[in-house]
Amino acid sequence: MLTSSQQQLLRVISQSGPLSRTVLAASMGLSKAAMSGIARDLISLGVLHETETIYGQGRPSILLDLHPEGAFFVGISLLEDPAPMVLSDFNGNIVARQTMPRSRDPEVIAESIAEMLPRLLAEREDALHKLYGIGIALSGFVDEKQANCVQSTLLGWKDVPFASIVRQKTGVDTFIENDAKAVAVSEKLFGSTRDVQNFSVVSFDEGIGCAHFIGGNLYRGNHGGAGEIAHCTIEPNGSPCRCGKRGCLDTVASMKAIKEMAKAEGLACNSLDDLEAEASLGNAAAIRILHRAGNALGLAIAHLIQFNDPGMILITHVEGRFDGLFGTVMRQAAEANVLPRYAGQTPIRTQRVDGDVWARGAASIAAHNFLIGPTPN
Amino acid sequence: MLTSSQQQLLRVISQSGPLSRTVLAASMGLSKAAMSGIARDLISLGVLHETETIYGQGRPSILLDLHPEGAFFVGISLLEDPAPMVLSDFNGNIVARQTMPRSRDPEVIAESIAEMLPRLLAEREDALHKLYGIGIALSGFVDEKQANCVQSTLLGWKDVPFASIVRQKTGVDTFIENDAKAVAVSEKLFGSTRDVQNFSVVSFDEGIGCAHFIGGNLYRGNHGGAGEIAHCTIEPNGSPCRCGKRGCLDTVASMKAIKEMAKAEGLACNSLDDLEAEASLGNAAAIRILHRAGNALGLAIAHLIQFNDPGMILITHVEGRFDGLFGTVMRQAAEANVLPRYAGQTPIRTQRVDGDVWARGAASIAAHNFLIGPTPN
């Protein structure tokens, strides 16, 4: 395996983006001499490579970055059926793809993974001896070692040591993670938040998920529940939620809730875009629903900003557009409910993602473990 | 100064409490041999010492802990006038005390500190050559280097490089910090949360402050504003707040707000205890006020738990008791507004603190910088 200095170097690069040897040495508290050797070793291992040359006064500096083809990872999403299984390079590019049937039996899933793995790797021969891990995203709570699924309603699991089951069947290092947290990790490693140390990702879909990066690390919370904003009380004494409380964000602002409210109002809308279209035609019910949902999501995001002062909020969404009424109301509510001094200080970015989010997120969990080791929280 | 391994050892001990050499070696990823030497050096420096002996099978292990008299720190609170100035040992015990006039002119305060410092140290001669820093707590925003006050309404400051001003006048390493964050650090270093890695401290007083520890480190937020729960919207369209918004927690649940509401209801109550007494006699207005305040604080704490899943919430309060109506309602509201699965999973502790909180917190900032170095966020 890698030495601790080598890991530290990869960690710094994955947290800050491409850097020169001199800058790396300074930020790691090492001498240029030490840096030189560590970089040489990692380059000859094929994990690092030289990219851009920066010209200034004096000898130009050469930026070092992770080599896209230096390591490969498998990502599997257990949120969909059939479950997608992808092979990702070090940049988050998907270089091969398969699907497999989803089951509720851990052993059966592990068996399927072991069966599909050679077929996946056959699509990309050079990845075989550079496969460093498998990551699996699922809906539910995962322990801090990313090994055991503490609870998953969707899969009907409770305290299932799924990572070691898969590891045993495949012989490859395996890690599992909650869906929203996996997406956050992939944004940090591969996406638009590489050089942001503190941010929260809100994944907007049928349900609402959220995960925090703090100090450059995924923060999982004491019970793995950090970021569970879906069930914060946003409308005191509001509608009952399937969790047992009332007025949870999930009952007002998730796609599921929005569609249900639309149905209850007799609107034939099957997507956010449909509802936005109705609203722009002046349909009062559609406008009311979008206002209510946008306000709720905006207030929750305002709380996120007030409580944690992140450097960025990134909203990922598979469906819909965020430049309509819903998005506008959401942004206004977010701005209106933070300290006026802070209003506008925290960028709220929305990003449409393709259907590979979960599988790519899963792969990023394996990459994260390779790069950074187990998360400290 | 200390080597990085020495600092790491102090960091681990200050985060986890007393540990044996063998456990330390394992948790730092070093060999027992290396540990032996590092511990020897720190003991002869007077910073560490052996405490309890733990008997089990085999040779007993000897716990190592910070030596209470191994280092001293000065703490100054600029929240009060006159400003208390204390000398603290490594356990947070206050071993000497002075006061000084507070001013709004940074130069004048620095001058006063330089003037009082010899008098403070005269009370405790052995501290003179073991003084490793000055910490200053103030109300406002402080940058991540704990050097500049970005903004303080109370002191009327904006971008004041106060730490370096004091450093220049006294010749001692100086750090400044926000009041609530300083209290959180002192609880982590000296108090009841030493071995908790993730927790939030809510300081309940005239205003409401809050600070988070995440992964064993103070989390300051991207603009130094993490934990500003006082101005989260807790009663949508509620009373106007001096911050410009409406329905902030501060307008309902701070001691200032509670007293104002009591006054508006014509109650002659000057403290929480007075109001609790009225409520227990059946005074409807008193009951209403306490319910409203307790509910608001409880909801905010529930959000804190939902968003960040901390291992503990610690509420520090100078005034009043938390076992009356206010505390009960607060706890009930907190429990009722978290995911039922989590209810009761996060301990909410209340702790009455003496008038030295702020000064002790300030001293802990200096200690934290000595032990752990600058906070990474």
Added chain:
DNA sequence: GTTGATTTGTTTATTTTCTGAACTTATTGT
């Protein structure tokens, strides 16, 4: 009691890793 098992902590020779200082390389500015 004595002996063996067990685990902590120390010692010492050896290996690994890092540093300092001089040096080479590649560029800008004049």
Added chain:
DNA sequence: ACAATAAGTTCAGAAAATAAACAAATCAAC
């Protein structure tokens, strides 16, 4: 062309960590 500047390399020596053997302090069992 040549000085100035800064990045990156080389290599001897210093510093730090390791492995393995060992000493120390206890419990448990006979």
